[in-house]
Amino acid sequence: MTALDLLDLDPSLTEEERQIRDVVRRLVDDRVRPHVADWYEEGRVPARELAREFGKLGLLGMHLSGYGCAGASAVAYGLACQELEAADSGVRSLVSVQGSLAMYAIWRFGSEEQKQRWLPPMATGEAIGCFGLTEPDHGSDPASMATRARRDGDDWVLTGGKMWITNAPIADVAVIWARTDDGVRGFAVPMDTPGVTAREIRRKMSLRASLTGEIVLDDVRLPADAQLPEAVGLKAPLSCLTEARHGIVWGAVGAARDCLETTLAYATTRTQFGRPLAGFQLTQAKLADMAVELVKAQLLALHLGRLADAGRLRPEQVSVGKLNNVREALAIARQCRTILGANGVSGEYPVLRHANNLESVLTYEGTSEIHQLIIGQRLTGLSAFA
Ligand SMILES: Cc1cc2nc3c(=O)[nH]c(=O)nc-3n(C[C@H](O)[C@H](O)[C@H](O)COP(=O)(O)OP(=O)(O)OC[C@H]3O[C@@H](n4cnc5c(N)ncnc54)[C@H](O)[C@@H]3O)c2cc1C
Numbered sequence: 001m002t003a004l005d006l007l008d009l010d011p012s013l014t015e016e017e018r019q020i021r022d023v024v025r026r027l028v029d030d031r032v033r034p035h036v037a038d039w040y041e042e043g044r045v046p047a048r049e050l051a052r053e054f055g056k057l058g059l060l061g062m063h064l065s066g067y068g069c070a071g072a073s074a075v076a077y078g079l080a081c082q083e084l085e086a087a088d089s090g091v092r093s094l095v096s097v098q099g100s101l102a103m104y105a106i107w108r109f110g111s112e113e114q115k116q117r118w119l120p121p122m123a124t125g126e127a128i129g130c131f132g133l134t135e136p137d138h139g140s141d142p143a144s145m146a147t148r149a150r151r152d153g154d155d156w157v158l159t160g161g162k163m164w165i166t167n168a169p170i171a172d173v174a175v176i177w178a179r180t181d182d183g184v185r186g187f188a189v190p191m192d193t194p195g196v197t198a199r200e201i202r203r204k205m206s207l208r209a210s211l212t213g214e215i216v217l218d219d220v221r222l223p224a225d226a227q228l229p230e231a232v233g234l235k236a237p238l239s240c241l242t243e244a245r246h247g248i249v250w251g252a253v254g255a256a257r258d259c260l261e262t263t264l265a266y267a268t269t270r271t272q273f274g275r276p277l278a279g280f281q282l283t284q285a286k287l288a289d290m291a292v293e294l295v296k297a298q299l300l301a302l303h304l305g306r307l308a309d310a311g312r313l314r315p316e317q318v319s320v321g322k323l324n325n326v327r328e329a330l331a332i333a334r335q336c337r338t339i340l341g342a343n344g345v346s347g348e349y350p351v352l353r354h355a356n357n358l359e360s361v362l363t364y365e366g367t368s369e370i371h372q373l374i375i376g377q378r379l380t381g382l383s384a385f386a
Contacts, residue, residue: 002261003264004257004260004261004264004291004294004295005295006291006292006295007295007298007299009295009298009299009302012302013075013079013302016076017073017075017076017079020072020076020079020080021076021079021080021082021083023057024057024059024079024080024083024084025083025086027053027054027057028083028084028086028087028091031050031053032050032084032087032088032091033087036087036088036091036209036350036353037347037348037350037353039088039090039208039209040088040090040208040209040347040353041208041347042208043202043204043208044209045090045091045094045209045210045211047094047128047167047170047210047211048125048128048170050091050094050125051094051098051125051128052124052125052126053125054094054095054125055123055124055125055126056124056125058070058072058123059080059084059095059099060095060098060099060103060122060123060124060125061098061099061103061104061107061119061122061123062076062077062080062099063076063077063099063100063243064099064103064104064107064119066115066119067107067115067116067119067120067123068119068120068123068124069103069107069119069123070123073305073309074246074305074308074309074313075302075305075306075308075309077099077246077247078246078247078249078250078301078302078305079250080095081095081096081247081248081250081251081254082250082251082253082254082257082301083254084251084254085250085251085252085253085254085255086254086255086257086258087254087258088209088350088353088354088357089207089210089251089255089354089357089358089360089361090207090208090209090210090357091209091210092247092251092254093166093207093210094166094167094210095247096244096247096248096251097129097130097131097166097167097244098122098125098128098129098167099247100240100243100244100246100247101129101130101131101175101240101241101243101244102122102129102130102131102167102171102173102174102175103118103119103122103123103129104240104243104244105131105175105186105228105231105236105237105240106118106119106122106129106175106188106228107119108230108236108239108240109186109228109229109230109231109236110188110228110229110230111225111228111229113225114188114225114228118173118188121172122173127172127173128167128170128171128172128173129167129171129172129173129174129175130165130166130167130168130171130173130174130175130213130215131165131166131174131175131237131240132147132162132165132168132174132175132176132177132215133145133162133177133237133241134162134163134164134165135147135160135161135162135163136161136163136214139164140366140367140369140370141385141386142177142234142237143184143234145160145177145178145179145184146160146179147159147160147161147162147176147177147178147179147217148160148178148179148180149178149179149180149185149187149227150180150181151180151181152221154223154224155221155222155223155224156187156221156222156223156224156226156227157219157220157221157222158176158178158187158189158195158217158219158220158222159217159218159219159220160178160217161214161215161216161217162174162176162214162215162217163214163215164201164212164214164364165198165212165213165214165215166210166211166212166364167211167213168198168200168211168212168213168214168215169198169199169200169211169212169213170211171191171198172190172191172192173188173189173190173191174188174189174191174196174215175187175188175189175228175240176189176215176217177236177237183232183233183234184233184234184236184237185227185228185231185232186227186228186231186236186237187222187226187227187228188226188228189217189220189222189226193220193221193222194220194221195217195218195219195220195221196215196216196217196218196220197215197216197218198213198214198215198216199213199214199216200212200213201213201214204360205356205359206356206357206359206360207356207357207360207361208356238315241365241366242313242315242318244365245318245319245321245322245365245366246304246305246308246313246318246321248322248325248326248361248365249300249301249304249318249321249322249325250301250305250325251361252297252325252326252328252329252358252361253294253297253298253301253325253329255329255333255354255357255358255361256290256293256294256297256325256328256329256332256333256354257294258350258354259329259332259333259336259350259351259354259355260287260290260291260294260332260336262336262340262349262350262351263287263290263336263339263340263351264278264287266339266340266343266349267283267287267339270341277339283339286335286338286339287339289335290332290335290336293328293331293332294328294332296324296328297324297325297328297329300320300321300324300325301321301325304317304318304320304321315374316374316375316377316378319366319371319374319375320371320375322365322366322371323368323371323372323375326358326361326362326368327362327368329354329358329361330355330358330359330361330362333351333352333354333355333358334355336351337351337352337355373385
């Protein structure tokens with residue numbers, strides 16, 4: 001491994017885990033890195049094409065079993081997220097939303113028929129999924145959601161809207177969370193159902209290589225079997241978020257590592273005042289502090305991954321990882337940018353792109369403040385949410 005593996009973590013991975021990581025790294029080097037700066041600048045990404053390639057490699061719903069999914073370990077999935085996000089957080093988001101949110105919801109809460117219908121094509125990337133929890137007026141507080149599902153005979157009728165939904169503009173199916181007379185329930189909604197419209201959200205300054213949309217549900221009539229039968233209450237979507245947050249804990253490490261690798265290479269070759277930038281004590285202090293934070297984040301990700309594989313990972317532990325790793329990755333990206341000087345703001349280098357992306361990652365899947373509140377509640381036994 002590189003000089004950045006200060007604690008010799010590489011041998012803590014199994015041979016199989018290292019192989020999976022290296023295969024994903026090669027795919028990313030080949031198919032994503034050469035193009036991602038352009039996708040980012042243009043605010044476009046060939047998401048369907050990428051999904052099929054990721055599907056071929058078994059990356060979609062990778063940690064799920066059956067229905068064409070790879071049945072890999074949580075650590076292997078985490079390593080895949082790390083390599084994907086080392087290229088771009090938006091590309092990792094495509095995989096996270098497909099596998100950990102949309103597919104996981106159907107796999108965990110769906111009927112056998114729903115699983116047979118949706119999971120195999122989603123695992124190959126033929127079908128794209130999205131996950132609609134956030135609404136224009138309800139983000140951190142999904143319990144207040146306004147989207148309603150009411151019974152009409154055997155059918156369900158959905159009304160409302162979802163906002164900031166990754167993959168929505170190209171999705172074939174949306175997992176939509178709505179309030180019913182019996183509390184929150186989930187629905188697998190084919191996006192071509194009459195009354196469903198998706199509009200792309202443009203002018204994002206972050207996660208530009210990811211498609212984000214608004215979904216409007218205008219009296220959308222669904223058969224009874226569109227409801228996910230095992231999803232009862234808000235804890236169902238929250239359990240999906242725990243899955244996805246685990247991937248983010250690893251992904252953020254990838255973005256930070258890419259920033260630091262880029263910066264080390266830059267600082268050792270760029271000369272000012274007759275010596276490489278890396279030779280100045282002030283630069284080395286920055287590099288050392290960032291490398292220490294990176295390795296701590298890696299250790300945390302690996303520990304949480306091992307807990308997940310042992311079936312012992314608790315939601316507030318994932319909050320520790322999400323809060324720390326995204327916050328530190330963002331700090332690393334911003335600090336790296338200073339070392340690159342003017343080149344730090346150029347799209348020729350990945351550093352500011354990562355920093356801008358991490359602003360979204362800091363906000364979605366629970367903001368930093370929400371994770372602080374989750375950890376605070378665990379520490380004190382007191383809920384300070386409202
Ligand atoms: C690029 C992108 C992609 C996304 N993809 C998806 C997706 O696929 N599916 C989906 O459902 N959602 C998605 N989201 C939405 C995301 O999950 C929400 O933006 C997030 O939950 C925060 O909600 P909000 O933006 O409404 O902010 P708000 O909830 O309005 O919060 C604004 C600020 O207030 C703070 N705050 C809120 N409540 C409290 C409190 N009790 N105490 C202290 N501070 C508080 C927050 O931490 C934040 O700093 C995406 C967002 C982005 C940016």
